[in-house]
Amino acid sequence: MRVALFITCYNDTLFPQTGIATVRLLERLGHTVEFPEDQTCCGQMHSNTGYGDEAIPLIRRFVKSFRDAEVIVSPSSSCVSNIRTAWLRTLADTGDEALKRDVAELVPRVFELSQFLVERLGIDDVGAYYPRRVTYHPTCNSLRALKVGEAPMRLLAKVRGLDLVELPDALECCGFGGTFAVKNEDTSVAMLSDKMRSVLGTRAEICTALDSSCLMHIGGGLHRLRSGVRTVHLAEILASTEKDFIHGERR
Amino acid sequence: MASAAEPHTFPQLAKRAVADTQLRRNIGNATQTIRTKRAAVVAEVQDWEELREAGRSLKEHTLRNLDRYLVQLEEAVTKAGGQVHWARDGAEATRIVTEIANRHSVKEVIKVKSITTEEIKLNEALEAAGIRPFETDLAELIIQLGDDVSSHILVPAIHRNRAEIRELFMRKLGLAELSDRPSDLTAAARTYLREKFLTVPMAVSGANFGICDTGTICVVESEGNGRMCLTLPKVLVSVMGIEKLVPTWEDMEVFLQLLPRSSTGERMNPYNSLWTGVTPGDGPQEFHLVLLDNRRTDVLADRTGRQTLNCIRCSACLNVCPVYARTGGHAYHSEYQGPIGAILTPQLHGMDEAASLPFASTLCGACYEVCPVKINIPEVLVHLRTRAVARSGFNMEKLAMGAAIRMFDNPGLLETAQKIARVAQRPFVSDGYITGGLGPVRQWTRARDLPAIPGQSFRDWWRTRR
Numbered sequence: 001m002r003v004a005l006f007i008t009c010y011n012d013t014l015f016p017q018t019g020i021a022t023v024r025l026l027e028r029l030g031h032t033v034e035f036p037e038d039q040t041c042c043g044q045m046h047s048n049t050g051y052g053d054e055a056i057p058l059i060r061r062f063v064k065s066f067r068d069a070e071v072i073v074s075p076s077s078s079c080v081s082n083i084r085t086a087w088l089r090t091l092a093d094t095g096d097e098a099l100k101r102d103v104a105e106l107v108p109r110v111f112e113l114s115q116f117l118v119e120r121l122g123i124d125d126v127g128a129y130y131p132r133r134v135t136y137h138p139t140c141n142s143l144r145a146l147k148v149g150e151a152p153m154r155l156l157a158k159v160r161g162l163d164l165v166e167l168p169d170a171l172e173c174c175g176f177g178g179t180f181a182v183k184n185e186d187t188s189v190a191m192l193s194d195k196m197r198s199v200l201g202t203r204a205e206i207c208t209a210l211d212s213s214c215l216m217h218i219g220g221g222l223h224r225l226r227s228g229v230r231t232v233h234l235a236e237i238l239a240s241t242e243k244d245f246i247h248g249e250r251r
Numbered sequence: 252m253a254s255a256a257e258p259h260t261f262p263q264l265a266k267r268a269v270a271d272t273q274l275r276r277n278i279g280n281a282t283q284t285i286r287t288k289r290a291a292v293v294a295e296v297q298d299w300e301e302l303r304e305a306g307r308s309l310k311e312h313t314l315r316n317l318d319r320y321l322v323q324l325e326e327a328v329t330k331a332g333g334q335v336h337w338a339r340d341g342a343e344a345t346r347i348v349t350e351i352a353n354r355h356s357v358k359e360v361i362k363v364k365s366i367t368t369e370e371i372k373l374n375e376a377l378e379a380a381g382i383r384p385f386e387t388d389l390a391e392l393i394i395q396l397g398d399d400v401s402s403h404i405l406v407p408a409i410h411r412n413r414a415e416i417r418e419l420f421m422r423k424l425g426l427a428e429l430s431d432r433p434s435d436l437t438a439a440a441r442t443y444l445r446e447k448f449l450t451v452p453m454a455v456s457g458a459n460f461g462i463c464d465t466g467t468i469c470v471v472e473s474e475g476n477g478r479m480c481l482t483l484p485k486v487l488v489s490v491m492g493i494e495k496l497v498p499t500w501e502d503m504e505v506f507l508q509l510l511p512r513s514s515t516g517e518r519m520n521p522y523n524s525l526w527t528g529v530t531p532g533d534g535p536q537e538f539h540l541v542l543l544d545n546r547r548t549d550v551l552a553d554r555t556g557r558q559t560l561n562c563i564r565c566s567a568c569l570n571v572c573p574v575y576a577r578t579g580g581h582a583y584h585s586e587y588q589g590p591i592g593a594i595l596t597p598q599l600h601g602m603d604e605a606a607s608l609p610f611a612s613t614l615c616g617a618c619y620e621v622c623p624v625k626i627n628i629p630e631v632l633v634h635l636r637t638r639a640v641a642r643s644g645f646n647m648e649k650l651a652m653g654a655a656i657r658m659f660d661n662p663g664l665l666e667t668a669q670k671i672a673r674v675a676q677r678p679f680v681s682d683g684y685i686t687g688g689l690g691p692v693r694q695w696t697r698a699r700d701l702p703a704i705p706g707q708s709f710r711d712w713w714r715t716r717r
Contacts, residue, residue, distance in 0.1 A: 009659060012709040013669050014702055019709035035713050041659040048614060050636030051652050057660045089630070144616035173573045177613025182694035184611060186266040189698040190275075190577040191613075220699035223684055 003031045004069035006062075006110070008076045008212075009041035015212045021239035022075045022113060025126060028239075029117075036065040043090075044082040049179045052090040056099075059087055063102045071120070072110045075235040077210040080112040081145035112142065113235055114210060118151035124158050130240045131161035131248050135204035137195070137218065139211040140173050152210060152234055159237060165202045169194070176217035192221045200227060207231045260607040264582040274410055278402075278579045281409045282570045288516025289567060289621070296512065305505045307625040310561040313496050314551060320463045320496045321542065327466025331528025333538040341371030344543050348373060348455060348488055349380045351539055355486055357453045359383045362391070363480040364470050365457040366404055366564065367490050367543060369586035370599065373455065384455070385447050387476040389440050396423040402580025404587060405514050405566035410579050444476065454480040454535070458491035459563070460506060461540070464499045467527045468540065471510060471520050481524050487535035492543050494551075494560035506563060509623040513565035550598045555634040559594050561624040566591075568618035568628060574611055583608060590618035594631040602635075602642055609635035647690075666710065673704050 003026050007019040026033050042062060043055025062083075066072050074080050084107055091100050111120055118124055136156060142148045156164050175181065175191025182188075195218055199207045207222075209215050212233055219231030244251055258264065268274055293299055313320055325335045338344035352360060360377065362368065362384050374384045374395075386395040390408040394401050397419050401407030408416070417431040420439050429439055456477070460469040468489050470477045481487060497503060511520040529538050551557050569575050569589030580588035585596040585605065593612060597605040609632050618628040640649070658664045679685045684700040685692065695701055707715075 007709050009665070012665075013672075013704055016705060016707060016709040016712055020712055023713075037710065037713075038662055040662055040665055043659070046652060046656065048633060048636075049648075049652070050609075050633070050638075050640035051656075052633070052637050054652060054656045057656065061660060086633075140613065140615035140617075144620055171617075173613050173615035173617070175573070175613060177615070180610065180613045182691045184262050184265060184574075185694045185697065186262065186269045187574055187577050187611075188613075190269045191573055192699070216702060217699065220684075220695075220701055223700040224686075224698065 001031050002034060002070045004034045004036060004066055004072045006039060006042075006066070006072050006074040006076075006079070007035065008074060008079045010079075011075065011212055012040075014216070015233065018075050018212055018233040018235050021233070021235040022073070025128075025235060025239040026073070028241075029121075029123070029126060034069070036069075038065040042079045042082050044079055044086070045178055047082065047086050047090055052086075055090060056094065056096075059091065059103065060099060063099065063106060066106065066109075067102070069109060071116070072106075073113055073116045074110070075113045075210070075233060076212065077112045077139060077142035077146050077148065078213060080110055081141045083107060083110050085145055112146055112148060112210060114142075114151040114155055115146065115148050117238075118154055124151075124154040126155065126158070126238050128159040128238045128240055129161050129242045129245065130159050130237045131245060132206050133163040133165060133202075133204045134206045134208055134237065135165050135167045135199060135202045136170075136234075137167055137174065137199070137207055137209045137214065138170055139209050139214045142210045143171065148210065155234070155238060156208075162237070165204050167202060167207075168198045170198075172198075174214050174218050176214045178213070181217060188217075189221075192217060196221050196225065196227070199229060205229060206237075208234050208237055210234055259584045261578075261582055261584075261611040262607060264584060265578040265611070268578040268582045273412070274579055275577060277410055277412050279576055281406065282576050285406075285516055285570045289513060289570065290516075292512045292516050292518055295518070296508070302505060302509055303623055303625055306509050306563075306623055307561060309497070309502055309505060310624050311558075313498055314494065314557060314560055317493065317496070317551065320498060321493060323463045324461050324466060324496060325542075327463065328468075328528060328538075328540050329466075331466045332530075333466065333528040333540055336539060336541045338541050338543045338545070340545050341543075344371045344490060344541050344545070345373050345376035347539075347541050348490065349376060349382070351486065351488055352377070352382050352453055353380070355453060357382060357451075357486070359385065359447075359451045360453045360455050361385050361387050361447050361451045361480050361484065362455045363387050363457070363477045364459070364472055365391075365455065365490065366401075366586055367457045367492055368455060369401065371490070371543065371545065373490070385444075385451065387444050387447065387480055388472070389437065389474055389476070392440055392444070393419065396420070400581060401586060402588060403566065403569055404564055404589070404591070405569075410581070444479075448476075448479040448483050452484050453486040453488070454484040456480060456487065456489045458489045458495055458540075459510070460497045460503065461491055461495050462497050462500055462503065462525075465527055467500070467525050469503070469523065469525045471507075471523050473515060473521045475522055478522050478524050481526060482534045484535055486537045486539075487526075488539040488541060490541045490543060492545070493547050494562075510563055510565055513563075513567040513621070513623040546599050546601075553598075556594075556598055556631055558626050559591075559598060559631055561626050562591055562595065563624060564591075565623055567621040567623065571617040571621050572612075573615060573617065574613065578611075583611070590628045590632075591626070594626075594628055594635060597635055597639075602639055606639045606643070609633075609639055662710075666708070669704065669708055673706070676703055 043058035046055040215231035
């Protein structure tokens with residue numbers, strides 16, 4: 001299948017390894033991967049902070065970049081849920097009927113990576129190998145807005161060498177919330193502390209999720225603690241194979 | 252309440268609350284207990300989703316036809332011997348109640364179930380007129396005796412523990428000996444309140460529902476104090492927001508299932524009091540219903556905001572909210588706290604009072620998931636954020652957001668910005684992480700490290716492989 005990637009501004013700038021892993025994974029599964037270079041950002045930060053109108057040029061840009069794509073896949077559940085649940089709301093009062101039609105037509109072709117693999121392609125074994133003790137944090141957007149359900153767990157369960165441990169209080173928000181993390185720093189950090197306590201309690205080496213943003217928050221806290229626990233996007237785990245490791249150590 | 256000069260934005264008040272370990276333990280334990288109970292009793296109901304949908308659509312239908320239903324209710328209440336008053340705002344409503352008290356030369360009133368009267372500051376207005384209000388709900392009494400402010404719409408004294416309540420009762424009720432056993436604390440309050448129930452001639456209540464076809468008003472409570480207030484005094488005044496209407500008696504079956512399970516985690520509510528006008532020789536001989544607007548019609552006129560008026564004040568959203576669990580209710584600086592407070596307060600009291608509240612959420616969606624009448628709280632939060640931004644003057648955030656759009660709307664500019672940021676971050680980077688910085692970066696790095704921007708973007712990498 002021809003898969004167009006939406007890498008997101010965030011992953012492009014801060015977490016290129018997430019995008020690279022997504023490409024490797026999809027190509028290993030036999031798909032043709034395209035990266036429309038005009039793409040930038042879905043405008044989530046703007047609409048969620050109260051600047052919805054400002055995000056409209058970005059919606060228009062996205063539609064132009066991905067108009068011809070068969071499917072659009074992104075390793076970010078929050079950006080995908082923004083596209084799916086917020087765009088038409090943002091456009092409601094604009095009167096730009098053509099753009100609304102384009103968005104409505106495009107939305108069903110936009111997939112979060114794990115949902116694409118499990119629900120669209122119907123596979124849960126992607127042939128990955130990852131010899132680490134891992135816990136999975138279901139981010140709020142993947143859980144409640146996108147309702148990815150069991151897809152990530154089914155994928156993780158089939159990764160060879162991986163020891164999956166359950167995260168206590170998994171359904172609790174980590175406290176990131178985009179600009180919330182800085183506008184309400186104290187509350188955000190209080191929520192983060194509880195999330196880190198849960199992660200550390202599992203004795204996992206890695207905490208994974210479908211959103212680099214939440215992982216940046218949790219990982220930033222764990223790094224400050226010198227905890228020795230890292231956060232890794234699910235795409236990187238799924239992209240890994242035996243060739244990436246020698247005697248359990250990453251090449 | 253804090254005066255305008257004191258800090259009262261959500262981040263300022265939350266900072267204080269988050270640092271209070273006792274408070275966090277009290278709130279965390281209490282919300283966790285109610286949350287677990289709620290989840291268990293909701294799971295028992297097979298058609299819970301259908302019930303939610305029924306509740307939502309009943310509310311929407313009523314609000315769409317509110318003009319008609321309000322007139323119907325007025326006619327039914329009047330026919331049953333009650334008197335209906337219309338209040339445009341809090342000042343009008345408190346004047347109406349004070350005048351009724353003065354007409355009867357009443358110097359004391361007992362009160363029950365009355366967040367709406369907190370909204371209009373009725374107690375302050377009564378006191379100014381020389382009339383003493385007595386709260387009869389146990390938690391409200393604790394708040395009143397302690398000169399405190401409620402911190403939860405259902406459990407107003409949720410931030411207090413037993414030891415604190417014991418100390419307060421001994422001091423304020425003049426008791427020499429009192430244990431901190433819940434039964435002893437309740438008994439002390441009961442002795443104090445019994446005398447009020449039997450001697451005070453006028454009661455002021457709130458209302459959970461007003462049933463239009465019969466003119467019946469309903470109060471739902473757990474202690475029996477409501478039943479006392481609604482039956483013993485000679486004069487009863489109920490203050491009700493105009494959104495609390497239910498078209499018919501039959502419709503109550505939906506709400507009397509949704510409310511107790513969502514709020515206290517009970518299958519059925521202990522005391523459902525319903526009264527219709529007056530009955531000679533039984534109960535209050537004079538009944539007044541004050542129908543309060545106080546900006547509710549403005550909320551109704553707003554396409555996204557109007558769903559806020561579906562709220563049946565169950566407080567399920569407070570109990571699941573991860574923000575509320577850390578800050579408690581006082582950080583919201585309102586009689587309506589938690590997620591529903593964050594959308595109700597700015598709409599009822601105006602954005603001047605509450606511009607920081609729509610931002611007091613991570614938009615995690617837990618509130619929407621539990622709401623028995625399906626209020627999409629995250630959607631309304633974002634809607635109100637847009638309003639808060641639109642009315643704020645020029646500031647650094649607006650400048651930065653505008654710059655970000657110009658950058659995101661131009662891939663070349665985005666790449667240039669990435670390159671500049673890579674250089675600019677250098678003084679703050681150690682071992683691949685930023686630990687200091689300025690402005691919003693500093694807000695981030697006080698407690699969390701920030702990964703440095705790596706040398707190669709995804710875009711760069713993509714080009715190298717072709």
